[in-house]
Amino acid sequence: MPTVIKAEGLSKSYMIGHRPEVAYGTLRDSLAGAAKRLASRFAHPFGDRHSGQGNGATSEEFWALENVSFEIRQGERVGIIGRNGAGKSTLLKILSRITEPTRGRVELRGRVASLLEVGTGFHPELTGRENVRLNAAILGMSNSEVGKKFDEIVAFAELERFIDTPVKRYSSGMYVRLAFSVAAHLDPEVLIVDEVLAVGDRQFQEKCLGRIEELSNGGGRTVLLVSHNLDIVQRVCNRGLYLRQGAIAFDGSAERAAQEYVANVATSISSSPLAQRNDRYGSQLLSAVGFKVVDLHATECDVLQSAGDYVFLVQCRKSDAVEGIGDVNLGIEIKDSRNVTVWLAYSMFSHESFVVATKEISIGCTVRDLNLAAGSYSVTLFMSRGEHDVLDCIHDAAMLTVAGGDYFGTGSPGLPDHCRTLTRVGWQISNGHRL
Numbered sequence: 001m002p003t004v005i006k007a008e009g010l011s012k013s014y015m016i017g018h019r020p021e022v023a024y025g026t027l028r029d030s031l032a033g034a035a036k037r038l039a040s041r042f043a044h045p046f047g048d049r050h051s052g053q054g055n056g057a058t059s060e061e062f063w064a065l066e067n068v069s070f071e072i073r074q075g076e077r078v079g080i081i082g083r084n085g086a087g088k089s090t091l092l093k094i095l096s097r098i099t100e101p102t103r104g105r106v107e108l109r110g111r112v113a114s115l116l117e118v119g120t121g122f123h124p125e126l127t128g129r130e131n132v133r134l135n136a137a138i139l140g141m142s143n144s145e146v147g148k149k150f151d152e153i154v155a156f157a158e159l160e161r162f163i164d165t166p167v168k169r170y171s172s173g174m175y176v177r178l179a180f181s182v183a184a185h186l187d188p189e190v191l192i193v194d195e196v197l198a199v200g201d202r203q204f205q206e207k208c209l210g211r212i213e214e215l216s217n218g219g220g221r222t223v224l225l226v227s228h229n230l231d232i233v234q235r236v237c238n239r240g241l242y243l244r245q246g247a248i249a250f251d252g253s254a255e256r257a258a259q260e261y262v263a264n265v266a267t268s269i270s271s272s273p274l275a276q277r278n279d280r281y282g283s284q285l286l287s288a289v290g291f292k293v294v295d296l297h298a299t300e301c302d303v304l305q306s307a308g309d310y311v312f313l314v315q316c317r318k319s320d321a322v323e324g325i326g327d328v329n330l331g332i333e334i335k336d337s338r339n340v341t342v343w344l345a346y347s348m349f350s351h352e353s354f355v356v357a358t359k360e361i362s363i364g365c366t367v368r369d370l371n372l373a374a375g376s377y378s379v380t381l382f383m384s385r386g387e388h389d390v391l392d393c394i395h396d397a398a399m400l401t402v403a404g405g406d407y408f409g410t411g412s413p414g415l416p417d418h419c420r421t422l423t424r425v426g427w428q429i430s431n432g433h434r435l
Contacts, residue, residue, distance in 0.1 A: 002109070004190060004222050005072040005095065009104035012065040012090050064090040065101070066246045072239075074189075077216045077223045079233035079254050081261050082243035083268075084395060085279045088226045091243070092116060092194050095224070110189025110222075111140065115179055124168035128159055128178055131167055135182045149185050156211070157181035158204075177204060184211050191215060194226040209236055228395070230258040231338040262337050265378060265396045275317070280394040285322050286356055287391075288381045290315030291398040296366075304370060306405035306422060312345075312365040314381060318356050328354040328391070330363050331382035334400065336375060342420040343372060348387065371422045374404030 065087045072078055080088050093099045094106060096114035122131045132153055136146035154163050157177040167175065183191060191212070213236060215221040227233055233240060233254050240257025242250040242264075250260040275289035293301045294311050304310060312332055318325065329352075334343035345365055347353060354363060379398040383391040407422045 001073040001075055001220075003071050004074050004109045005070075005224075006107040007071075007095075007104065008069050008106070010065055010068040010091070010094060010101050010106060011063060011103040012087075012094065012099070013061050013063045013102045015061060063246055065094075068104070068243075068246070068248055070241065070248065070251060072222060072224070074222055075216055075220045076239050077212065077225065077237040078239045078241060079237035079257065080224060080226045080241045080243065081228075081230065081233055081257060082249075083265070083279055084281070085245075086243040087246040088243055089116070089194055090246075092192055092224065092226060096192055108190065111187070112190045112192065113183040113186060113188035114192040114194075115183045116192070116194045122167050122175070122179065125166055127166055128154075128163040128170070131178070132182055136186055141186055146186070149187075153178075153181045153185045156185065156207070173204075180208050180211075184208070184215060188221065190222045190224070192224045195228065212236055228339055230261065231340045234258055234338070258338070262339075266376070266399055269378070269396055269399050274394070274397055277394060277397075280392060282383070282390040282392040285319045285385075285391055286325055286328060286383055287317050287319075288314055288383065288394060288397060289317045289360075290362075291379060291381065293400070302401070304372070304400060304402045306370060306372060306374070306402060306407040308370050308405065309366075309368045310370060312367060314363050314365075315360065316356065316363060316383070317360050318358070324355065324357040325385060325391070326353075326355045327386050328356055329384050329386070330354070330365070331380075331384075332365055333380040333382065334372070334377045335380065336377055336420045339378075340420075342377070346382075348384075370402070371407065372400075372402045373407075373420050373422055374402050375420060376401055377420075 068087075068091065080091065082088050090099070092114070093116065094101050095108065096112060096116065098114075098116070123134065126134065129150075132150060133143070133146055136149075154160055157174075157180075159174060159178055162170070162174065167178070170178070180193075183193075193212075209232065212223050212225070216223050223237075225233065225237060237254040240250070240252065240254040241248060242257045242261050244264065249264070250257050274291060275287075280287075290313075292313050293304065294313060295301055296309050296311065298311075301310065314330060314332070329346065329348045331344070331346040331348075333341055336342050345367070347365075354361075377400040378396045379400060380393070380395045381397045382393045385391055408424065
């Protein structure tokens with residue numbers, strides 16, 4: 001098969017600014033500081049106001065990608081995986097011609113359709129119908145070409161009732177359905193998809209994955225897929241690119257790439273204290289700096305047992321920039337070795353929130369009758385103020401090892417290779433009666 005994408009020495013750098021930490025002092029301090037800044041402005045009227053040096057700010061060069069080279073052949077389905085900040089989205093933006101590399105070059109052959117963010121390429125004031133035609137024009141298709149595909153696009157997106165509604169009134173799920181349908185039906189030689197399928201419902205995700213396989217197997221199209229769901233990557237892709245800190249750590253089969261990723265995550269968690277991790281996002285007004293599991297007698301547990309009772313403890317540190325934070329919600333998400341979520345607790349589900357008034361606190365989540373089967377799991381921690389104000393989110397914050405246990409009280413540990421969660425149920429038989 002011919003090569004459709006060839007990258008040679010791709011590197012991309014950004015300048016990151018750093019502001020000095022804000023210390024909230026007295027009114028007198030504020031007035032004195034304002035006077036000094038005003039005096040400095042008069043003393044240096046032509047100084048560089050954009051460098052940030054006048055207020056103590058600094059900047060540094062950050063390489064999101066560094067010397068990345070690879071070739072992708074026609075018909076390959078390539079999964080691009082890696083932790084947050086590994087350079088996945090930067091790579092896709094370069095391949096999609098959204099941004100230029102700082103160094104290196106990339107060659108693409110054929111029409112490229114990209115689905116990088118919800119609503120990318122859509123004009124909010126235009127209707128769904130008008131946006132379909134607009135995206136087709138961007139891809140270089142004629143009106144007659146898109147006319148032949150239009151009904152198929154709308155039917156796949158399941159938006160017949162809303163196709164003449166301005167997309168600014170669409171939900172995020174409707175955005176994704178139409179955007180994916182457009183990208184997947186306008187005959188691209190290369191389809192690039194970045195994580196957006198996580199927004200849609202499960203049924204539509206399955207529909208999209210089927211379409212991706214159809215494009216590749218039947219139509220010889222090339223697909224690049226970024227996803228944190230390793231199960232999807234291994235199911236859909238026949239090749240995996242594992243990025244780590246802006247470089248290719250592994251290039252081979254999707255299954256082997258997933259294994260390399262999981263092994264590296266476990267190593268990184270054990271060697272990097274949570275407080276020093278910088279691969280997180282949120283305002284950081286409150287940060288997770290520690291995580292451990294104890295039993296109901298406060299004894300720390302390295303290995304858990306199915307059906308055991310535990311407390312998940314999250315140590316949190318408040319920024320000095322605020323005196324207190326109210327309406328704090330904590331989420332704890334547990335994922336299996338394929339990066340699939342198998343357990344989730346979120347304080348907002350039970351209408352519980354917290355007030356943080358001191359520098360450091362610990363929030364405990366009591367878990368009774370743990371229903372996880374034997375295996376290794378990763379923990380994601382998420383904190384928000386209210387529902388939408390993200391304070392801190394860090395994936396792979398910790399690892400859990402579950403050794404199994406007699407969850408059913410029968411001596412059977414279940415089938416951990418087939419199902420990660422365990423559930424007790426009741427069984428009945430009805431003699432000749434329909435239920």
